[in-house]
Amino acid sequence: MTPLRLVFLIALGYIGWRMLRGGWGAKRSTNAHMATSDPQDVLVEDPVCHVLIPKHQALRLRRDGKTYYFCSEQCCDQFAGQTEQGES
Structure with missing residues (x-):
């Protein structure tokens, strides 16, 4: 060889x-x-349109000690308008 x-x-x-x-x-x-994995990678649901979005990318609104997460400003504004009407 x-x-x-x-x-x-x-x-x-x-x-x-x-x-x-x-x-x-x-x-x-x-x-x-x-x-x-980083806890920021958790998906959260938008309460208005029910879209799942990564928690670190979501818009936040804190109301009555609870944090709500939104996919867009439109959903956040719509939710804020609904809750203000419900409080009146």
């Missing part, structure tokens, strides 16, 4: 071994990052 053929077979074996172990230089994907 020639030295070049031997080097080729060793390299081929190494590549096959790396692929079996989980890829060529790629880190394995695990669900561990899901358990420690």
